[in-house]
Amino acid sequence: MATGHTDPQRRERILAATLDLIAEEGTAQVSHRKIAARAGVPLGSMTYHFDGIDQLLREAFTRFADHIVAVFDAHLAAPADRDQAREAVTDLVHTLSEGSPRDLVLTQELYTLAARRPAYRELTHEWMARSRVHLEKHFDPDTARQLDALIEGLTLHRALDNEPHDRALTREAVRRITTTSG
Amino acid sequence: MATGHTDPQRRERILAATLDLIAEEGTAQVSHRKIAARAGVPLGSMTYHFDGIDQLLREAFTRFADHIVAVFDAHLAAPADRDQAREAVTDLVHTLSEGSPRDLVLTQELYTLAARRPAYRELTHEWMARSRVHLEKHFDPDTARQLDALIEGLTLHRALDNEPHDRALTREAVRRITTTSG
DNA sequence: AGATAGAGCGTACGAACGTACACTCCTGGT
DNA sequence: ACCAGGAGTGTACGTTCGTACGCTCTATCT
Structure with a gap:
């Protein structure tokens, strides 16, 4: 009508x-x-x-999570072999930690909500799952999991550090975690 | 008087x-x-x-940071060699992520504040610095830095995961990041 | 014993909040 | 041309907030 x-x-x-x-x-x-x-x-x-502030926040963070997932996809979908994948991960860490503080701050806000409320945890799960799918194209599942955690930690520490580590250190960390012993 | x-x-x-x-x-x-x-x-x-809510929050989080620093100290001060240090780090990750959700939630709240306000960033710096001091007793500075970031990521992912990874994976990740190539 | 100064508290005020809801006004159907 | 009904809004209500401040009460000193 x-x-x-x-x-x-x-x-x-x-x-x-x-x-x-x-x-x-x-x-x-x-x-x-x-x-x-x-x-x-x-x-x-x-x-x-x-319907209320809760719904508003949930929907806003859903948009944000979509945005971050897109960033992960953009970086991790392209690489064709292990070496390219490693370099892509390095890129990702530096993009996330050097980009506008906006994304960093919003990520932390979301994690804080996720730490307390399961509804928000689903949003973080989605992008952890998505990034793992990409990583598992080039690495075994355990390695993907370790690498995923490393990405998280490196990004956060780089962002919060007054003297953030350089690209060489990120690259070396990625190399080590993706190097399975003989 | x-x-x-x-x-x-x-x-x-x-x-x-x-x-x-x-x-x-x-x-x-x-x-x-x-x-x-x-x-x-x-x-x-x-x-x-x-004096106001701001001061109250700052002081409360200072207490909390002291508490977390103490946890880091307790785990990382004891080990006498590299292997013990590796095991201690594994312990630390599982203690932090399995302990009461309280510490996890408060840590996230603090990181969120730190991401936005330098005054709170100093609190996080202190414990990053402290943990590095411990780690550098057993590993070179670059490795300590990488390991520190790994601890962060593993702890967070374990805490937020619905199916958190087991101890073996943590141990393996620590081993890899602390293994300098020949 | 009385005085006194400071520790600590009860209360009140103005501002900001979330939300409900009566209302307006536009649009599409007849 | 008119009507109906839904989209969108202004406003008002009850609640909660941070903070200021005048007051009480106690421990010490003379």
């Missing part, structure tokens, strides 16, 4: 504004009013488009 | 209650009132003992 005047970008803008706000001020500081102001939508839109 | 009736445990109880509350509900949900109720102190005590 009638549709009224509809603006399909409303939801998107709200979700984008939510992630921006979380990146800048933290999950602790999100509120309907701040998000609405940032997205340029009236306060009433918030409860119209989303 | 006069001291009035003083209760030196007040501050401690407040800080402990703060960490408990953060572990249970997250930094987003802390408030003077909830902390006061949990600690069994009057609301007025909050502003009397602490």
